[in-house]
Amino acid sequence: MSKTYNHLDAGHRNINNLKRMAYFAEVVETGSFTAAAQRLGITKAVVSQQVAKLERAFETTLLVRTTRSVRPTEEGRAFYERCARVLSEAQEAFDGLEADDRAPTGTLRLTATFDYGIAVVVPAIAEFHRRFPACSADMVISDQTLAPVEKDIELAIRVGWLTDSNLRARRIGSFAQILVGTPDLAARLPDGASPDELAQLPFVANSVLRDPLGWAFTNSDREARSVRCSATLAIDATLGALEAVRAGIGASILPDFAVQADLASGRLVRLLPGWSLESGGIYAVTPATRFRPARVTAFLEVLAEWERRRSQAR
Numbered sequence: 348m349s350k351t352y353n354h355l356d357a358g359h360r361n362i363n364n365l366k367r368m369a370y371f372a373e374v375v376e377t378g379s380f381t382a383a384a385q386r387l388g389i390t391k392a393v394v395s396q397q398v399a400k401l402e403r404a405f406e407t408t409l410l411v412r413t414t415r416s417v418r419p420t421e422e423g424r425a426f427y428e429r430c431a432r433v434l435s436e437a438q439e440a441f442d443g444l445e446a447d448d449r450a451p452t453g454t455l456r457l458t459a460t461f462d463y464g465i466a467v468v469v470p471a472i473a474e475f476h477r478r479f480p481a482c483s484a485d486m487v488i489s490d491q492t493l494a495p496v497e498k499d500i501e502l503a504i505r506v507g508w509l510t511d512s513n514l515r516a517r518r519i520g521s522f523a524q525i526l527v528g529t530p531d532l533a534a535r536l537p538d539g540a541s542p543d544e545l546a547q548l549p550f551v552a553n554s555v556l557r558d559p560l561g562w563a564f565t566n567s568d569r570e571a572r573s574v575r576c577s578a579t580l581a582i583d584a585t586l587g588a589l590e591a592v593r594a595g596i597g598a599s600i601l602p603d604f605a606v607q608a609d610l611a612s613g614r615l616v617r618l619l620p621g622w623s624l625e626s627g628g629i630y631a632v633t634p635a636t637r638f639r640p641a642r643v644t645a646f647l648e649v650l651a652e653w654e655r656r657r658s659q660a661r
Contacts, residue, residue: 367401370394371409372430375419435515438639451479451642458487459504462585462605463629467653468504475649482642490555490584501643503632504650506602519647520629520654526618527606528598533616542572542622549579549597553588562600564622572622600624604657629654 373383374394384391402409409423419427455475459468465488472484487500506522526545536544542564552559560576579597582588585605592599593609598618609615631647633639 364401364404367397368430369434370397371401371423372427372434374398374410374417375423375427379417438515450481451640451645452481453483453640453642455482455484455502455642455646456486456500457484457502457504457646458489458500460490460506460585461488462589462602463504463506464488465586466604466607467657468650471646471650471653474653475646478649479642479645482645501633501640502646505630505632507627515633517631517647518628519631519651520658521626522629523603523626524600524624525603525606525610526598526600526622526624527592527610527615528618529592529595530613530616531595532598533618536618539621540619542574542619545574545598545619546576550576551588551591551597551599552576552578552581553585553599553601554581554583555585562624564619564624566622602627607657607660 370383370387373386374380377383377386380391380394380398384394387394398410407422407426408420409426411418411420455472457468458464464486468486472486476482476484505516528548532548535548542562545562550560559581560578562574562576564572564574580591582591585601588599589601589605589609591597592601592615606615610617631650633643
């Protein structure tokens with residue numbers, strides 16, 4: 348009798364701690380008890396009390412609380428990374444329980460960068476709306492990296508290289524970085540030019556990049572060349588850099604989805620075609636603990652189809 352009671356009691360404690368783990372993860376992601384409570388639909392006091400009980404149960408301080416902020420301790424950060432994985436797996440399990448014939452509804456709240464957002468995401472939203480007319484979309488286009496928890500965003504489309512491991516990220520495609528310029532600019536390069544000649548050309552730097560002037564090229568023989576350009580113009584938007592290249596200000600390295608139409612029309616040409624640059628990824632990012640509505644899953648399938656078609660056209 349005693350054994351059975353103890354076993355049930357331990358199970359009850361474990362269930363409570365699983366709930367507290369979810370509350371704790373929300374606090375870390377949002378950075379405050381108030382924001383976590385709003386996301387969870389409960390009071391701030393409940394969140395604070397439950398996280399405190401979790402700390403007491405394991406005699407570990409997980410959060411440092413001040414009047415202005417809440418941040419995880421070293422132990423708290425390590426615990427959060429494990430929480431995020433557990434909660435992500437749990438959400439995948441719940442996603443699998445959704446009926447296949449359940450039609451998505453509601454407003455899809457998402458964010459994307461200007462260049463990829465305009466070139467790919469907006470057309471994908473149009474297709475999404477045609478398939479699911481009960482859905483609408485609220486999109487924030489910004490070259491700033493917005494966290495999914497900001498503005499109650501359900502989905503962030505990120506382009507490049509992810510560094511935040513605390514988010515659920517699904518790679519839905521890739522893009523090539525291409526050195527482009529006007530035909531007149533291309534005529535200034537000798538046949539068989541190497542990246543060394545790039546330093547002699549006027550260059551438009553995209554200053555949203557971590558290092559907009561340093562580039563590493565490789566060719567089919569796996570020969571590597573690094574070059575550092577000198578900026579004729581530095582501009583903090585990919586579409587702005589593209590317009591500067593069109594105007595003949597200089598060459599630039601831009602993602603394929605931004606220059607595809609200009610290359611097809613001949614308005615711009617690829618420079619140093621025998622040399623290539625590192626490819627980047629296109630990711631769909633959601634908070635690790637966020638419930639994924641059917642509309643998010645449906646839109647991601649539409650966007651993935653667009654990416655497959657775009658990849659085949661390259």
